[in-house]
Amino acid sequence: MDNHQHNIIIVGSGLVGMTLALMLSRQQYKVLILDKSSKKELLEVKDFRTSAISQGSSRILKEISIWNKIKNKAQPINEIYVSEGINSNELDFKSEALNEGPLGYIVDNTYLKKIIFKEVLESNFVKFVGEVNIKDIKSTAGSATIFSNKGNFNAPLIVGADGRNSKTRFFANIKSFFYDYNQVAFVFNISHTLSHQSKALERFFPSGPLALLPMQNNNKKSSSVVWTVDSQLKEKLLKNKNFRNEFEKKYAEAFGQITKTSKPTIYNLNVVSCYEYFKERVVLVGDACQAIHPIAGQGLNLGLRDSYHLAKIISESLELGLDIGSRYVLKDYTNKRLIDKKLLIQATHRLNQLFSNNSGVIKAIRENGLKIFNKSSFLKKQSMMFAMGLMKFDF
């Protein structure tokens, strides 16, 4: 039995779980955070990706005094250009159109995870237990219990932040929608001869989108690449020089010639979306609740907003003496998160389908759609506010 007098148990010490733990710790609530990995493994992060952190997410990280430690290593994104293939008929989003600062920032995942995990380990209010293998979760009238190889852990509320293959979701019997895109994402970094000038590019090809995200290192002459292709193309591309040749065609010297390319890491792409966000005394956040296509670089941002709103509701409920694991409190959380989640899950799903379609009619709709969209400053401002995580949905 565990003796740490915690109010909440969080399963999963990823970016979403850790942010929630730190938000609660700042209110002096005690949190127990469990992970299947050991402390050593989590400190030796092996995540070669970068994350596009929205303006809204940077403000969430500011609230927990983390942003100060990250901002010097974060590359601001001031402009985003979206096009159908390599087409000069681009849809442009510029930060100067709004008075909110950069559209977002590109941050190295390894750096981000290390900084936040160290903060978790140093907190007097968060206790970390690693190498936990969950065997079951049961809820009773007053509390929920995790049964594991490290003993039993009780709390009025268990939060599942254990990623897209969440065991918490499985043991809580929360049903989800799953769709395999039959696509993979190649993630790698490139160095180029010209500066990216704080610009991000998103180029849509029928075989999948290509995103070039500006990085801070190498004097702004590096970009992080997320290149999505149909799964059947994967092996063909990896043969001989196909990969580099095919990539260079799509890159088309956007920032001059490529001088260096890192080895690609490959991710299979699918969407997981839960039909309900909680059951009994278990609530899900981040990828455990919805793991979306990386097409718009929004999965983490959505998860951080889950943590932000859940922490707020938990803290308000505890102040009022309410039971934080009750249906009343968790329904309130669901209502506050519903629109933001549904909109983004649908938008990323449909966007991928719309642009991966080679039919002539769809192509014409797309091209005209981009033109109309580009001319409407209202539509552009609204979608920028949404993508920047600044739209308010918690009525």
Ligand SMILES: Cc1cc2nc3c(=O)[nH]c(=O)nc-3n(C[C@H](O)[C@H](O)[C@H](O)COP(=O)(O)OP(=O)(O)OC[C@H]3O[C@@H](n4cnc5c(N)ncnc54)[C@H](O)[C@@H]3O)c2cc1C
């Ligand atoms: C190629 C790619 C690019 C992306 N780019 C972006 C981007 O630019 N911007 C953006 O916002 N999002 C992006 N995303 C999405 C983003 O990576 C995820 O949404 C985010 O990492 C989810 O964080 P999480 O903490 O919810 O889950 P995870 O990062 O999956 O963390 C889960 C944690 O739970 C632990 N765990 C797992 N199972 C168990 C268990 N059974 N018991 C205990 N612990 C467990 C794991 O060890 C881990 O520590 C991208 C995704 C991909 C695939």
